[in-house]
Amino acid sequence: MRPAQDNQGSFLGRISIRRNQFTDVNTEQEQEDLELFQKHIADRFTELLSPPPPPQPPSDETNTAASVPATEQIMSVTWLRKLMDVFLCCEAEFKAILLMGRDPTQISKPPFDRLVPEMLDRSIKALDICTAVVNGIDSVRHYQRLAEIAVAALEQRPLGDGNVRRAKRALSNLLIALSIEDKENVSGGGRGGGSSAASKGGATIGQLKSSSWAVGRNWSAAKQIHAMTANLAPPRGNEAAGLPLPMFIMSTVTVFVMWVLTAAVPCQERAGLANHLPVPKHLNWAQSLVGIHEKIGDEWKKKEKKGSAGLMEEMTRMEKLGHSLVEFADGFHYPAEKEAAESAAAQVAEMAEICRRMEEELVPLQQQIREVFHRIVRSRAEILEVLEQAGKLSAPVV
Amino acid sequence: MEKPENHAMESETLDHHKSDDHSDESEQQLATETPKSDSSQLSLTQVMEARFPNGRTIPGDGRFLGLKMESSGLGRDETADSAFILAVNRISKSVMTLRELRLDSTPVSSWLNRASSVQNRAASLLDEEFRHLLDRSREKNKKNNNADLSSDSTHESDRCVLQEEETFPDFPPESISTLEKIAGAMISAGYEAECCMSYEMSRRHAFKEELSEVGFEGINVEDVQRIPWESLEERSPAGSRSSAAAPPCFSPASFLCTAVFSSDDHAATRKRLFTGLVSAVTIRFLDFSGAVVLTKRSSEKLFKFLDMYETLRDLVPAVEQSDSDLNEEIKLAQTRLGEAAVTIFGELENSIKTDQGRTAVPSGAVHPLTRYTMNYLKYACEYKDTLDQVFQTEPEQETRRNQREDDEEYKVSAFGRQMIKVMEHLDANLEVKSRLYRDPALRSIFLMNNGRYILQKIKGSTEIRDLMGQAWTRKRSTELRQYHKSYQRETWGKVLQCMNQEGIQVNGKVFNAMFDEIHKTQSTWIVSDEQMQSELRVSIAALVIPAYRSFFGRYKQHIDSGRHSDKYVKYQPEDIETFIDDLFDGNPPSMARKRT
Numbered sequence: 001m002r003p004a005q006d007n008q009g010s011f012l013g014r015i016s017i018r019r020n021q022f023t024d025v026n027t028e029q030e031q032e033d034l035e036l037f038q039k040h041i042a043d044r045f046t047e048l049l050s051p052p053p054p055p056q057p058p059s060d061e062t063n064t065a066a067s068v069p070a071t072e073q074i075m076s077v078t079w080l081r082k083l084m085d086v087f088l089c090c091e092a093e094f095k096a097i098l099l100m101g102r103d104p105t106q107i108s109k110p111p112f113d114r115l116v117p118e119m120l121d122r123s124i125k126a127l128d129i130c131t132a133v134v135n136g137i138d139s140v141r142h143y144q145r146l147a148e149i150a151v152a153a154l155e156q157r158p159l160g161d162g163n164v165r166r167a168k169r170a171l172s173n174l175l176i177a178l179s180i181e182d183k184e185n186v187s188g189g190g191r192g193g194g195s196s197a198a199s200k201g202g203a204t205i206g207q208l209k210s211s212s213w214a215v216g217r218n219w220s221a222a223k224q225i226h227a228m229t230a231n232l233a234p235p236r237g238n239e240a241a242g243l244p245l246p247m248f249i250m251s252t253v254t255v256f257v258m259w260v261l262t263a264a265v266p267c268q269e270r271a272g273l274a275n276h277l278p279v280p281k282h283l284n285w286a287q288s289l290v291g292i293h294e295k296i297g298d299e300w301k302k303k304e305k306k307g308s309a310g311l312m313e314e315m316t317r318m319e320k321l322g323h324s325l326v327e328f329a330d331g332f333h334y335p336a337e338k339e340a341a342e343s344a345a346a347q348v349a350e351m352a353e354i355c356r357r358m359e360e361e362l363v364p365l366q367q368q369i370r371e372v373f374h375r376i377v378r379s380r381a382e383i384l385e386v387l388e389q390a391g392k393l394s395a396p397v398v
Numbered sequence: 399m400e401k402p403e404n405h406a407m408e409s410e411t412l413d414h415h416k417s418d419d420h421s422d423e424s425e426q427q428l429a430t431e432t433p434k435s436d437s438s439q440l441s442l443t444q445v446m447e448a449r450f451p452n453g454r455t456i457p458g459d460g461r462f463l464g465l466k467m468e469s470s471g472l473g474r475d476e477t478a479d480s481a482f483i484l485a486v487n488r489i490s491k492s493v494m495t496l497r498e499l500r501l502d503s504t505p506v507s508s509w510l511n512r513a514s515s516v517q518n519r520a521a522s523l524l525d526e527e528f529r530h531l532l533d534r535s536r537e538k539n540k541k542n543n544n545a546d547l548s549s550d551s552t553h554e555s556d557r558c559v560l561q562e563e564e565t566f567p568d569f570p571p572e573s574i575s576t577l578e579k580i581a582g583a584m585i586s587a588g589y590e591a592e593c594c595m596s597y598e599m600s601r602r603h604a605f606k607e608e609l610s611e612v613g614f615e616g617i618n619v620e621d622v623q624r625i626p627w628e629s630l631e632e633r634s635p636a637g638s639r640s641s642a643a644a645p646p647c648f649s650p651a652s653f654l655c656t657a658v659f660s661s662d663d664h665a666a667t668r669k670r671l672f673t674g675l676v677s678a679v680t681i682r683f684l685d686f687s688g689a690v691v692l693t694k695r696s697s698e699k700l701f702k703f704l705d706m707y708e709t710l711r712d713l714v715p716a717v718e719q720s721d722s723d724l725n726e727e728i729k730l731a732q733t734r735l736g737e738a739a740v741t742i743f744g745e746l747e748n749s750i751k752t753d754q755g756r757t758a759v760p761s762g763a764v765h766p767l768t769r770y771t772m773n774y775l776k777y778a779c780e781y782k783d784t785l786d787q788v789f790q791t792e793p794e795q796e797t798r799r800n801q802r803e804d805d806e807e808y809k810v811s812a813f814g815r816q817m818i819k820v821m822e823h824l825d826a827n828l829e830v831k832s833r834l835y836r837d838p839a840l841r842s843i844f845l846m847n848n849g850r851y852i853l854q855k856i857k858g859s860t861e862i863r864d865l866m867g868q869a870w871t872r873k874r875s876t877e878l879r880q881y882h883k884s885y886q887r888e889t890w891g892k893v894l895q896c897m898n899q900e901g902i903q904v905n906g907k908v909f910n911a912m913f914d915e916i917h918k919t920q921s922t923w924i925v926s927d928e929q930m931q932s933e934l935r936v937s938i939a940a941l942v943i944p945a946y947r948s949f950f951g952r953y954k955q956h957i958d959s960g961r962h963s964d965k966y967v968k969y970q971p972e973d974i975e976t977f978i979d980d981l982f983d984g985n986p987p988s989m990a991r992k993r994t
Binding site: 124125127128131134142145146148149152156158160161162163165166169212213215216219334335367370373374377380 | 507508510511512513514515516517518519521522589591592595602606617618619620621623678681682685688689692723727730
């Protein structure tokens with residue numbers, strides 16, 4: 001059977017046949033690799049937890065040394081893209097550890113006969129979550145367009161009643177979408193899914209629901225993540241020293257990343273997205289991960305009470321601005337009152353900036369997630385191949 | 399069509415009426431006021447009339463629109479609707495002009511304010527009507543289709559919302575023309591974003607519904623692993639070969655947006671919407687094919703994989719014309735599907751090689767493996783172009799290829815070579831199976847049956863025949879003839895021999911014994927192919943009957959003399975003929991037939 005061709009080369013080609021010779025050398029090398037792997041994980045997530053401040057331009061008076069620019073804040077689109085990069089790096093390193101120079105029969109014997117299928121099962125669930133998140137980003141792009149309508153309307157000079165009404169309608173739709181996201185079920189059809197206020201003019205919320213893609217009936221992102229945490233426990237005893245450890249680490253990282261994505265982006269059915277991830281707090285490599293998890297978890301708890309669409313930083317700001325601008329629109333009477341108009345204009349500019357950021361980054365984020373999808377698929381195929389190879393090697397010759 | 403009041407909020411309706419009450423006055427004011435500041439400045443009316451010499455004055459338009467929007471809304475009267483859209487367009491033009499002029503005067507700003515209000519309300523109305531029109535046509539068509547499921551043609555066109563022939567069966571030309579006008583009006587009024595949003599929502603919804611109808615409703619990877627393959631097969635969005643050949647679903651011209659946003663001004667919009675929909679469609683198919691390819695490989699999945707491969711290939715022209723970036727992903731998905739197809743085909747070869755039954759098929763009939771393999775290959779040949787593509791990317795072992803290229807006979811396609819490989823394995827396997835028969839004659843019959851079946855299958859399909867090449871077919875026919883000769887020799891050789899020898903008593907007995915034995919045994923043998931069955935019988939008869947007649951004739955006097963005639967020569971030549979017709983029937987001969 002042909003090994004899958006890709007630019008990483010075939011792992012089968014690198015499997016050494018002289019098992020006896022390399023076993024001893026291998027354990028030392030393996031230990032080194034494992035420690036390096038843990039260190040890299042720790043480093044990468046530490047950087048994500050508190051990104052280093054960018055070099056201060058001398059003319060920039062708004063930036064203080066302690067503040068992180070908004071674009072790099074946790075849960076911003078840019079940060080999410082970095083998270084994807086981190087995941088891809090970790091995954092590549094992990095796969096190398098798992099497969100390179102490894103005797104294929106090793107990963108088919110206990111405890112791997114249980115650990116590997118569990119890991120593969122998790123990877124399948126991760127694939128579906130990736131799909132759901134990509135679909136969810138489509139919804140976010142829709143919000144972006146609504147915001148853009150409002151921005152364009154409110155940027156009109158002279159600002160007229162019609163412009164303001166137009167902006168208000170777009171903003172109302174936006175705010176309703178952001179707030180009912182999790183409460184509404186994705187139903188198969190009908191345009192009556194939205195409240196009556198949203199159903200006049202503009203694209204209705206019901207329409208948005210009915211035209212967005214579902215990842216299967218009765219599918220729930222929250223449930224999938226929960227299922228992924230099943231059997232996810234740190235290895236004990238002598239297992240802790242060998243391959244089971246990086247497997248546990250990688251699985252934890254995967255679940256964590258999927259969890260973050262699900263929290264950030266409006267995904268199908270997130271009710272009950274468990275705050276509680278089984279990340280062992282005492283392990284070194286996991287410290288930053290835990291830190292990020294806690295930060296996000298806090299935000300999530302706050303939002304869940306209000307029922308909000310997603311923790312993506314841009315969306316949160318969009319919501320705030322939206323509320324404020326709707327207030328402005330409600331109080332508007334032609335001609336515009338100077339102070340109110342100026343304050344509104346500043347907010348409109350901020351909204352415009354968010355839209356610009358989204359326009360730049362959302363589609364690349366989608367592409368990155370699809371890349372993650374393909375990478376998971378490829379790794380899965382390679383692991384399965386190695387297992388098959390192991391099956392052939394250990395089976396009696398026919 | 400709802401009246402605007404029904405869905406306008408209370409305050410807004412009041413607002414509208416209020417401004418309407420004053421509209422006459424202020425509009426008259428606008429029309430007649432001459433700015434006091436500079437006499438050289440033209441009055442507003444003069445400016446307007448200079449720009450729009452024909453048609454109503456602008457204030458009139460505003461009033462007209464206001465009245466229209468209060469009353470019936472769109473969709474009832476086409477001329478009134480056209481007038482409405484015309485008025486909207488005029489207002490839009492004047493707004494644009496005024497803004498360009500940048501006249502810094504209160505009446506102008508005031509007028510612009512009113513105009514923006516009017517535009518806003520008009521745009522909302524148009525938007526509603528736009529969406530209604532898009533959704534209503536689809537729903538009407540769906541009702542028709544549900545009532546008339548027997549009609550294949552409507553089913554075909556319904557199968558893919560994007561596959562609309564030139565006349566867009568879902569949308570009558572009047573609808574399209576109205577849609578076009580509305581879109582133009584909304585865009586001129588500056589409401590392009592809302593227009594595109596409504597359009598995209600509607601089309602995506604339609605497409606999603608269509609997928610739901612075929613049971614393909616957001617299939618996820620996990621489901622695909624779990625669901626039994628047969629139920630999944632019916633649910634795929636790809637066309638199935640068994641139904642009428644799927645017309646190209648995705649040619650760019652067949653997208654509705656080319657008709658609705660047809661003007662040159664709207665080219666960018668058109669492209670954007672087109673790209674959006676193409677991407678949405680393509681990603682669904684990519685997701686599905688991605689999920690499907692992860693499942694365990696097995697032979698029955700080959701054809702669905704190939705269907706998906708072909709669907710993705712059909713998407714490429716549309717994707718290339720759009721601004722979407724999905725070409726690489728499509729290639730990747732096709733590569734995976736292709737690899738899967740190659741693997742499945744390889745497993746077919748393996749399963750043939752390893753098929754080792756210990757029991758021979760009774761009566762030398764066609765082996766189930768032969769049937770399965772040939773039917774599979776025949777079906778596979780319907781995809782031969784796709785399979786060619788798939789196998790061409792498969793690097794073949796160098797030695798074999800060189801061998802093949804020298805050989806005239808083997809100037810066949812990449813897939814053809816695979817077919818030949820499979821056939822060779824099948825032949826080898828049948829050869830082994832034939833040795834399970836101890837009787838060499840039965841062995842020959844077995845090989846004849848299977849060889850004939852294979853040959854007929856190949857001849858019966860132009861695709862396979864062309865694929866395998868004439869030389870190959872001729873070779874098989876020759877082999878069949880050889881088996882036939884073997885059979886004759888093994889079964890009838892000795893029989894003929896004994897008839898040629900002297901001595902009626904001995905040879906008569908020997909003949910009778912031999913013939914009875916043959917008759918008893920070989921009647922239970924099967925030759926499935928009717929023509930071959932009859933050819934065999936005819937050739938046996940041609941061989942045996944003349945010999946028997948002459949044998950019979952030589953000893954006629956002995957028989958006529960009536961002495962122990964039965965002992966030596968039991969049968970008339972006609973009897974022999976009859977018994978030969980019993981052969982290869984698959985049934986034990988009835989004893990009663992002996993004395994007819």
